[in-house]
Amino acid sequence: MTMNSIRIQETKTSPAVVFDLDNNKFEITGCSRPEDVVVFYQPIVDWLCDLKMGINDELLAKFQNNPIVFKLFLEYFNSSSAKYVLDIVLLINELFKSGLNVKIEWQYKYNDEDMLETGEEFTDLIKCPISFVEVQ
Amino acid sequence: MYDFYEPHVLKMDNCVSLLSYKGKITFDKVNDLLDDYQRKMPTTCSVKCRTRLYSIVVECLENAYRHNIEGSDYQVTVDLWNQQSEFVLFVENKIKNDEIGPLANYIERINAASPSELKKLYFETIYHTTISEKGGARVGLMKIRRCASQPIKYEFVAIDKNTSLFNIIVRITDVYQSDHNDNELHQNSRNQNVSCSCF
Numbered sequence: 494m495t496m497n498s499i500r501i502q503e504t505k506t507s508p509a510v511v512f513d514l515d516n517n518k519f520e521i522t523g524c525s526r527p528e529d530v531v532v533f534y535q536p537i538v539d540w541l542c543d544l545k546m547g548i549n550d551e552l553l554a555k556f557q558n559n560p561i562v563f564k565l566f567l568e569y570f571n572s573s574s575a576k577y578v579l580d581i582v583l584l585i586n587e588l589f590k591s592g593l594n595v596k597i598e599w600q601y602k603y604n605d606e607d608m609l610e611t612g613e614e615f616t617d618l619i620k621c622p623i624s625f626v627e628v629q
Numbered sequence: 630m631y632d633f634y635e636p637h638v639l640k641m642d643n644c645v646s647l648l649s650y651k652g653k654i655t656f657d658k659v660n661d662l663l664d665d666y667q668r669k670m671p672t673t674c675s676v677k678c679r680t681r682l683y684s685i686v687v688e689c690l691e692n693a694y695r696h697n698i699e700g701s702d703y704q705v706t707v708d709l710w711n712q713q714s715e716f717v718l719f720v721e722n723k724i725k726n727d728e729i730g731p732l733a734n735y736i737e738r739i740n741a742a743s744p745s746e747l748k749k750l751y752f753e754t755i756y757h758t759t760i761s762e763k764g765g766a767r768v769g770l771m772k773i774r775r776c777a778s779q780p781i782k783y784e785f786v787a788i789d790k791n792t793s794l795f796n797i798i799v800r801i802t803d804v805y806q807s808d809h810n811d812n813e814l815h816q817n818s819r820n821q822n823v824s825c826s827c828f
Contacts (some may be wrong), residue, residue: 528764574770575766
C-alpha cells in the first residue's frame, strides 16, 4: 500500500504533523488553535480514513511485530481543535478494530495534569492501547 | 454597564491589570493579546491555574472574534485582573438580540451542571457536533465553565432593537498558589481526586 506522507511545520497556532507510513512515524506536536480548524485538520482525518480503507493483509503483516505508534503531544488545544483531536483518536481506534497493530502514546508536559486527564478521559471511549508519557 | 465589571464591584481593590484592550478584534489581535498574557502572568501562579486561565482567555477571545457581527464597527473590551490568587476576566462583545434567549439558556444550563454532567455534555457535544461556519465546535463556553472556579457571570445590555452587548465575567482562583512545590501538588491533587480536566 502506498500513501503520501503528511508533513506540516509547527507554527505559533498549529502543531507539527508527521504521518509517514514508510518510516513508521506518526506524531502531532505543539499547540493547536488554528484560525481555520477545518482546513488544518480535515486532510489529517482524510488521511486516516484512507489508511483504514486501504488496510489489507500486506499492511497488517508489515506492522504485526512493529506497531504503529501515534504520538500525540499537544501542549494546548482549543475547543474547536478538541473536536478533531477526538475524531483522530476515534479513527485510530477504528484502525485498531480493523486489526492494524496501532497504539497511542499520549504525551504531556511535566505537571500538566489537566492534559494527562484529558488523555485518560479518552480511555473510556476506545479499545486501542494508550500509554501516558510525561515529558520533562 | 461598567458597574458590572469594575474592580471595586468585584471586590478586587488594589488589583493588578494583566490585560486591557478595547478595539477591533482579529485573529492576529487574539495572538497579540495571548502573547501579552503569557508575558504578564505572575511567575508564582501554579501550572494548573496558568493552563486553565490560558484556556479561558483563549476561548473568550476566540468567541468574541468568531461572533463578530459582520460589517459593524463594534469593539470588544477585554480586561484581566489579578489580586493575589484571584484572577477575573471580563469580555464584552456585541451580539444580535435574537441570540440572547438561546445563549442565556445555554449558560444557565452549563452553570447549573455538576462537573460530571458537564464532562458528559462536553463529550456528547464534541462527538456529535460539526464545526460551525464561524469555526467553532459549540463547546467554548462549556470549556470555560470547566476551567473556571465559579459559574460564568453574564449580562446583556441593549444597544438598539437589533443588537446588545454581551458581557461575561469568569473567575478562577489559584488554590495551589501557596504551594510552590508543583510536584507535591501534582501528586496530592491526583491522590485526592479533586481535579477535573478542562479539555
